[in-house]
Amino acid sequence: MPSNGSRRGPDAATFRRRRLAAALIVLVLVVALLGGIIAVVTAVSGSQAPGSAAEESPGGTGAASAPPEATATTGQPSSSSPTASPSASPSASPSATPTCDPSRVTVEAATDKAVYAPGEKPLLTLRVINGNPVPCEVNVGTSQMEFIITSGQDRVFSSKDCQVNPSDNKKRLVAGATDSANFPWNRNRSTPGCATVKTPPRPGYYRLETKLGDRTSGQTLFQLQ
Structure with a gap:
């Protein structure tokens, strides 16, 4: 199929x-x-x-x-x-090591009173101050000191005029220390060479100045009656 x-x-x-x-x-x-x-x-x-x-x-x-x-x-x-x-x-x-600066060693002048009665003798003071932060050696002997009294332009007295046997005295002043020297003034006049002056200072105002070597203090005013 x-x-x-x-x-x-x-x-x-x-x-x-x-x-x-x-x-x-x-x-x-x-x-x-x-x-x-x-x-x-x-x-x-x-x-x-x-x-x-x-x-x-x-x-x-x-x-x-x-x-x-x-x-x-x-x-x-x-x-x-x-x-x-x-x-x-x-x-x-x-x-780091500080040293003594001589310019910071200063001098001051002082008296024990501001006014003195007739016949009363003033006590003059010289102060030396170490303003350094370290100790300084300073000659504070009489060979370096001078007490000077003036009145106006009149030079009345100087402790150097009749000084005898001046000496050195070196001291070690610690930082900030003060050393003082006193001088009793007989209310007399003086001249260089220690010549005799008979006329005594008259009552009135006077100024004290002190010296230590080449350092000079300011002036302190006081009165003689």
Whole structure:
């Protein structure tokens, strides 16, 4: 029956060929897919490889560069520190040790009273003051002292005029110390060379000035009645 033979489906050989072709196509697709996955994984792994090596290997190249740098930085101050210390010490030593300044050793004049009754003898005082923060050696002997009394332009008296056997007396005055010397005045006049002056000072106002070497005090006012 020819009509029935024309309607039969593909034979077994054709069916096997079709299945083989389909399997090949699937195999090609699977291979291509696997190749793409492998390529992506390889690319991702390659990009992470340097970072992973640095993180997983503390002794690697990235971590090993830090210790030498830190060692060099630490070594610089320690090597420069001994050099700076000796150079600073000599320059600071002279200024750190104060010395006695002669200009800060001053002299003052004083009297024991402001007003003296008739016949009363004034007591004159010379004070030397060490205004330094350190001790000073000062000659406070009679060879350096002078008590001078004036009235206006009149030179009335000087302890140097009739001085006998002047002497030196060097003293070490501590910081801020004061040393005093007193001279009782007989209410008499004097002249250089200790010539006799019979006329006594008259009642009135007088000024006392004291000297110690090249140091001169201010003037102190007092009154004779």
